[in-house]
Amino acid sequence: xxRSINNNQGELITIYFEGRALNVPKDHNVATALxxxxxxxxxxxxxxxxxxxxxxxxxxxxxxxxxxNGLDNQQSCTIQxxxxxxxxxxVINTSGKNE
Amino acid sequence: xxxxxxxVIGGGLIGxxxxxxxxxxxxxxAMFDEGDNAIRAARGNFxxxxxxxxxxxxxxxAAWTRKSAQQWPDFSKELTELTGIDLxxxxxxxxxxxxxxxxxxxxQALMEKMAADSSGEFSFExxxxxxxxxxxxxxxxxxTGASFSKLDGHINPLLLLKAxxxxxxxxxxxxxxxxxxxxxxxxxxxxxxxxxxxxESGKVVLAAGFxxxxxxxxxxLSVPVYPQRGEILVTEKIKPFLRHPTGLVRQxxxxxxxxxxxxxxxxxxxxxxxxxxxxxxxxxxxIFPCLENVKMIRAWGSLRVLTKDGLPxxxxxxxxxxxxxxxxxxxxxxxxxxxxxxxxxxARDDLLPSSLTCFSAKRFDV
Amino acid sequence: xxxxxxxxxxIGAGPAGMSAAALADHHKASxxxxxxxxxxxxxxxxxxxxxxxxxxxxxxxxxxxxxxxxEAFRRSRVNYQHSTKVWHLSSAKVVHYSxxxxxxxxxxxxxxxxTGAQERPFPLLGWTLNGVMSAGAAQILLKESGVVCEDxxxxxxxxxxxxxxHQYISAGIPIKAIIDTTPRGNxxxxxxxxxxxxxxAKSILQGWCWKREIIKSGTLYISNIGDVRINGSDSVxxxxxxxxxxxxxxxxxxxxxxxxxAPELNTSLxxxxxxxxxxxxxxxxxxxxxxxxSSVEGISVAGDASSIAGGVAAAQRGSIAALNMLYTLNLxxxxxxxxxxxxxxxxxxxxxxxxxFIDALFKPHLRYRVPQDSRTIVCRCEEVTLAQxxxxxxxxxxxxxxxxxxxxxxxxxxxxxxxxxSVTEILTKELGVREEQVGYYNxxxxxxxxxxxxxxxxxxx
Numbered sequence: 061x062x063r064s065i066n067n068n069q070g071e072l073i074t075i076y077f078e079g080r081a082l083n084v085p086k087d088h089n090v091a092t093a094l095x096x097x098x099x100x101x102x103x104x105x106x107x108x109x110x111x112x113x114x115x116x117x118x119x120x121x122x123x124x125x126x127x128x129n130g131l132d133n134q135q136s137c138t139i140q141x142x143x144x145x146x147x148x149x150x151v152i153n154t155s156g157k158n159e
Numbered sequence: 160x161x162x163x164x165x166x167v168i169g170g171g172l173i174g175x176x177x178x179x180x181x182x183x184x185x186x187x188x189a190m191f192d193e194g195d196n197a198i199r200a201a202r203g204n205f206x207x208x209x210x211x212x213x214x215x216x217x218x219x220x221a222a223w224t225r226k227s228a229q230q231w232p233d234f235s236k237e238l239t240e241l242t243g244i245d246l247x248x249x250x251x252x253x254x255x256x257x258x259x260x261x262x263x264x265x266x267q268a269l270m271e272k273m274a275a276d277s278s279g280e281f282s283f284e285x286x287x288x289x290x291x292x293x294x295x296x297x298x299x300x301x302x303t304g305a306s307f308s309k310l311d312g313h314i315n316p317l318l319l320l321k322a323x324x325x326x327x328x329x330x331x332x333x334x335x336x337x338x339x340x341x342x343x344x345x346x347x348x349x350x351x352x353x354x355x356x357x358x359e360s361g362k363v364v365l366a367a368g369f370x371x372x373x374x375x376x377x378x379x380l381s382v383p384v385y386p387q388r389g390e391i392l393v394t395e396k397i398k399p400f401l402r403h404p405t406g407l408v409r410q411x412x413x414x415x416x417x418x419x420x421x422x423x424x425x426x427x428x429x430x431x432x433x434x435x436x437x438x439x440x441x442x443x444x445x446i447f448p449c450l451e452n453v454k455m456i457r458a459w460g461s462l463r464v465l466t467k468d469g470l471p472x473x474x475x476x477x478x479x480x481x482x483x484x485x486x487x488x489x490x491x492x493x494x495x496x497x498x499x500x501x502x503x504x505x506a507r508d509d510l511l512p513s514s515l516t517c518f519s520a521k522r523f524d525v
Numbered sequence: 526x527x528x529x530x531x532x533x534x535x536i537g538a539g540p541a542g543m544s545a546a547a548l549a550d551h552h553k554a555s556x557x558x559x560x561x562x563x564x565x566x567x568x569x570x571x572x573x574x575x576x577x578x579x580x581x582x583x584x585x586x587x588x589x590x591x592x593x594x595x596e597a598f599r600r601s602r603v604n605y606q607h608s609t610k611v612w613h614l615s616s617a618k619v620v621h622y623s624x625x626x627x628x629x630x631x632x633x634x635x636x637x638x639x640t641g642a643q644e645r646p647f648p649l650l651g652w653t654l655n656g657v658m659s660a661g662a663a664q665i666l667l668k669e670s671g672v673v674c675e676d677x678x679x680x681x682x683x684x685x686x687x688x689x690x691h692q693y694i695s696a697g698i699p700i701k702a703i704i705d706t707t708p709r710g711n712x713x714x715x716x717x718x719x720x721x722x723x724x725x726a727k728s729i730l731q732g733w734c735w736k737r738e739i740i741k742s743g744t745l746y747i748s749n750i751g752d753v754r755i756n757g758s759d760s761v762x763x764x765x766x767x768x769x770x771x772x773x774x775x776x777x778x779x780x781x782x783x784x785x786x787a788p789e790l791n792t793s794l795x796x797x798x799x800x801x802x803x804x805x806x807x808x809x810x811x812x813x814x815x816x817x818x819s820s821v822e823g824i825s826v827a828g829d830a831s832s833i834a835g836g837v838a839a840a841q842r843g844s845i846a847a848l849n850m851l852y853t854l855n856l857x858x859x860x861x862x863x864x865x866x867x868x869x870x871x872x873x874x875x876x877x878x879x880x881x882f883i884d885a886l887f888k889p890h891l892r893y894r895v896p897q898d899s900r901t902i903v904c905r906c907e908e909v910t911l912a913q914x915x916x917x918x919x920x921x922x923x924x925x926x927x928x929x930x931x932x933x934x935x936x937x938x939x940x941x942x943x944x945x946x947s948v949t950e951i952l953t954k955e956l957g958v959r960e961e962q963v964g965y966y967n968x969x970x971x972x973x974x975x976x977x978x979x980x981x982x983x984x985x986x
Contacts, residue, residue, distance in 0.1 A: 117662035122938040154414035195924025440980035454974035
């Protein structure tokens with residue numbers, strides 16, 4: 061389980077994941093905020109429908125892609141949370157088969 | 160020393176189609192393919208099986224294109240059954256957009272001419288913005304309309320190339336990854352030299368893109384071609400929204416978009432140009448405004464092999480019987496006629512059919 | 526907007542970039558420095574200003590080495606653009622970058638690529654499962670946000686792995702186990718270089734102390750192992766490792782992986798810089814001269830972005846590159862360049878003394894660089910397995926470019942960053958040739974994904 065080691069997390073704001081309200085520190089990035097809330101599956105892969113979540117946390121791996129405010133493919137480890145942000149698990153289901 | 164019925168020089172879409180077709184007809188075939196970083200037109204292929212607009216001024220080319228497109232469903236099935244590779248083939252009709260009234264009226268005239276020249280085999284529809292939106296709701300307001308042809312389709316060009324190679328090998332074909340340094344003809348035998356070996360055959364097919372230019376004269380042929388750069392942008396995967404191929408945007412089976420229709424004369428420069436990329440992005444957003452937040456993940460330039468009149472070259476040699484040279488920038492669309500019609504003709508030791516005489520490079524001699 | 530011109534454009538505000546920027550500014554060069562993070566420091570000194578206040582003893586002393594660099598950087602008058610993605614660097618020294626969803630371009634007379642390192646891919650069965658992250662990610666979570674993960678298993682080798690484990694232990698965070706994959710033979714191989722290493726005993730000793738304290742803390746420490754794999758359906762259920770020919774199972778929910786770091790290649794390669802295979806570090810390194818000048822005129826590469834030597838060395842290499850660029854710009858004389866770079870070269874050479882030892886000790890075993898199980902996903906983005914790569918090689922694939930064509934391997938948004946090194950080594954092994962013959966992906970723009978709207982609204986390019 062991910063948790064904060066700081067006793068005082070500073071100012072909290074509210075974001076929504078799949079409609080569920082989460083109070084998170086305002087300077088967290090989206091990936092960190094979700095991990096701390098116990099969410100590990102950020103998206104489903106387009107080809108094999110595998111569940112994926114953050115891997116590198118430094119903007120390199122693109123596995124933390126998620127739907128933010130209606131837009132797919134948002135790199136959640138590089139985007140700071142903002143009050144009222146609506147986040148959804150990303151599902152891009154193509155008919156593609158990875159031969 | 161190796162002996163083959165036919166040696167195909169070039170392992171791109173044309174060479175691999177012909178080589179596959181030849182081994183399919185029971186020939187012993189070797190195909191020369193260059194290394195990892197060869198100039199490959201296939202890499203820049205958009206994956207369209209495209210009929211509309213092709214051969215407006217050459218009914219023979221239009222007919223040849225149409226024939227190939229009609230053969231695609233069976234050909235795709237055959238390759239998939241043989242190799243297990245799903246080519247992501249789809250032939251449900253393609254759209255070509257018009258961004259103003261002038262474009263729309265001149266497109267309509269072109270399409271009407273094509274239909275008139277086709278003795279009833281080519282049909283099309285013109286759709287205005289309103290009609291278009293019923294099929295493609297995402298089309299933006301700056302699109303005047305589009306032409307539609309039901310013979311148009313699309314495929315994954317790279318998987319097609321892979322499938323052709325795989326099928327060729329499965330049927331006993333041999334791939335040689337060496338550069339051809341010389342070619343000559345004597346005593347009814349072609350000798351193909353690489354740095355380390357000489358290979359012999361009774362027939363030779365030149366399908367080596369730009370290298371055809373230097374190889375062809377060695378067997379009494381000429382292939383006057385020049386490079387034209389096309390740039391392609393590829394985006395991240397997005398939810399499927401575009402089932403039909405279009406002249407500018409194509410959504411692949413995997414979900415990514417391919418964008419691009421640029422034409423530049425830049426010699427052998429496979430690089431990219433920021434202005435061109437910008438123009439392609441602008442046009443894509445004009446047609447589908449919903450794409451503005453979609454990200455490009457890759458852009459590349461690749462070279463089309465073009466002739467002065469834009470038509471292909473199909474030639475056989477009179478001085479060196481058994482030598483053939485082919486050049487075309489429609490490697491996907493014409494793959495079926497290359498593998499089926501052209502290859503079986505070569506397998507029978509025939510000259511090319513008279514319907515292709517007009518594509519001899521002799522047309523440039525005047 | 527027309528391109529703004531600068532004497533020097535620096536990409537990356539880690540130790541190399543910050544040092545170069547401050548020095549170039551001091552000698553009156555106009556400097557633009559572009560960085561992805563929201564604050565200077567790079568990955569090694571990430572969030573260093575934020576963590577300066579408060580009691581963060583767990584960060585350790587090495588983190589504090591970065592503070593003077595950041596302070597000097599903050600005092601300079603350079604144009605510092607944070608939270609910025611550089612998505613194009615041309616050989617003509619034009620840079621395109623994106624800030625807040627808007628793209629800009631700038632022309633540099635000189636360019637310094639100081640984009641640092643990234644973790645080497647560690648492709649093993651199950652590494653795409655939820656709950657598996659890199660050790661670097663664990664460290665970023667800790668430094669940037671004060672977030673930790675209890676009862677995780679750390680798997681791999683390299684200084685960063687010990688560092689993060691040591692930081693966890695110092696902060697009182699329980700670790701389920703550390704599976705140390707350092708090959709036994711490496712200790713012997715490294716001994717050969719111990720004389721050089723003694724000249725920089727401090728850095729070696731520090732690593733030693735971390736490891737000793739980890740063992741002393743009573744954390745389960747497993748070493749001398751063979752293959753490793755991670756089990757689970759969507760999320761991690763357990764780690765399995767092979768010890769003395771027997772598979773052993775360790776239940777857990779979180780795994781952090783690490784097999785050392787390798788240069789960030791995409792920026793330099795997209796500008797056309799030459800590279801070479803570095804057998805000692807088992808990765809590609811960018812060819813540079815003693816001043817960091819690459820094969821492309823006017824483009825220098827400094828710090829871990831050219832070859833791995835660590836943060837302290839990066840700061841020296843950044844300074845030396847800056848002095849050379851200043852000389853090229855006629856802002857200092859050649860004798861000034863030599864005189865001023867002396868102290869940096871001296872410190873650099875001390876750092877480099879320990880390098881052969883560290884490289885030999887932490888060189889990952891081939892089995893962790895080239896996956897063993899054919900079901901292993903190699904390209905995470907396009908979900909390409911080792912089996913698919915092997916099948917393409919059978920069809921006649923000779924290199925990374927054809928592999929891309931045949932399998933889409935390396936074609937996804939990470940642009941080969943998480944599979945490129947593995948692909949070079951897989952092809953090398955399967956084709957029985959050298960790494961140089963196989964080569965690497967052709968890196969094309971954009972270096973990072975950019976929206977069509979941003980591309981469409983570019984002007985003056």
